[in-house]
Amino acid sequence: MMKGPGERNCTCRKDYMGDGMTCKSNVMQELRNRELTSFFYSVLWSDAYFLQGRGPYTVFAPNNKALKKAEYQKPENKESNAALVLYHIVSCRILMPEDLMQPRNLTTLSGETLTISYWEGSIYINNKAKVVYSDQESNNGIFHEIDTVLIPPSFQKLNGMNKSASLPDLKDVANEHGFKTFFKLLEDTEVMERVQDRLHQPVTLFLPTDSTMAALPQEQKDFLFGLQNRAQLKEYLEYHVLHDMKMQSAEMIHFSSMKTLQGSDVSVSCVGEDKIGELYISDKSCRIVKRNLKFNGGLVYGIDCLLTPPSLGGRCDQKDTVDITMPCRYCAVTVSSDCPSISKPKSIQRCDLPRCFSSVNAGCQSVCTMVIWKPKCCSGYYGRDCLE
Structure with missing residues (x-):
């Protein structure tokens, strides 16, 4: 193609995108190009290689000075480091600087919330970390450089864990995070045996919270808990289990469907502008309220509904x-x-x-x-x- 004096025609190679002047790779590579080395190596330690994948992601990346501040407490183990990294990443949307100039809450990949505010010409995260630089959009997202490390609410507890401690079993996770009712149903049926069977592991479990189970209509409880309805209950329980997969929250939105132990499919998706980063199951009426809870057989996600297998419908016989x-x-x-x-x-x-x-x-x-x-x-x- 002919070019005039002083003009140039730039073509980006495969998997890059550009504006005619600059070509951009994925967010992970752009963090490295910006020489945000301390945060970049934290990303590597947390195994957050999904930042090289499809996205879209918005990353709030602390600069090297932020990670050298005296008040910054370094992660002592891989679990606390992963929680820290995920707290700096929002999925589902590429948020440009202009999108951050209005007050809003964002749900991070850790499931915890960031508060965005804007005053005196600057963007602040959690009223503490200031955005000092915003990159151009890359092929799977964008990063905003910040001057302070964001500390998630879960960090202190995770950071106090023994490095050599083994992962908890499912009962411990259920007791600590409030899934006792659903766990007891798993125990009372042969579904628990299948969850614990190494043939099906790792598993990903969607567990309704105790408050969700308590709020079910009494007629539905009578149906589910009746001894004569064990076959139907088994289907309900198995519909909450993904077998042979340990599905990370950053990855599950890219699957159009995921096969459950019951045989039917579920899917996870993002929602609209007012709830950026939140994840919903199947019909967008069931919200994931707790994420990435590890146990010795896989991962647990807390949800605020009881999923209904398509084969059963909403039965309250x-x-x-x-x-x-x-x-x-x-x-x-x-x-x-x-x-x-x-x-x-x-x-x-x-x-x-x-x-x-x-x-x-x-x-x-x-x-x-x-x-x-x-x-x-x-x-x-x-x-x-x-x-x-």
Whole structure:
């Protein structure tokens, strides 16, 4: 192509993008090009290689001076370093400087929140760290250089962990983070055996919080916890398990679907402008509220709903009881129970024996009670399959 005097035509190589003057690689490479070496090596130690991947990501990168400040407490182990790094990364959006000039909250990859403010011509994070430089957009995101390290709320606890400590088991994670109710259901079924089976590990679990389980309608609890509905409960539980994968929060949005142990698919996606960085499951009504909780068999994510397998729909089948009156017999005949095996004895009442010469009410008959379930959809679910 012809060029005039003083003009040049720049073409970026594969996997780079440019503005006609400068070519940009991925965010991870651009951190290195900016010589933000201290934070770059923290990223490497945390295994955050996803910053070379698809994105989009917005990274708030502390400069080398920030990591040399006297008040900065260095990570003592890999877990606290990973929490620190993830707290500086927001997925789902490339936030340009102009996007940060209005007050807003951002959810980081650690699941914890950053507060953005703007005053006197400068952008501040958590009212403490100042943006001193903003890079151009790269092929998977952007970074903003900041003058202070951001410390996540979870840092101190993680930093106090013994470097040689082994990962907790699932029960410890459930007790500490509030998943006791759902964990007990896993324990009461063979689903726990499959979760702990090394053949299926590592696993990724979406566990409803105790408050979520407590808030379920009583009719749905009755259905789920009824012994006669164990097959359906098993499907519910297995729908919360991804087997043979340890899915990081930065990666799961790039999968259009993920196969659960139950057999149906789930997906994770971002939402709109008012909740940047938050992740939702499937229909965007179920929010991931806790992230990256490691245990010795994989990863746990806390969610604020009970996921409903498509094969079941939102079922709240209603329990009812029916009395069955058995045939009249001689009262002198001793029987432990003539009720059917699917029922329980309720009472014995007098009856007329089918003989013309017998006196009135000379016989006895058992009254048995049987539990039946009437098909019913939970509130907000409709049709034969109780779908939304």
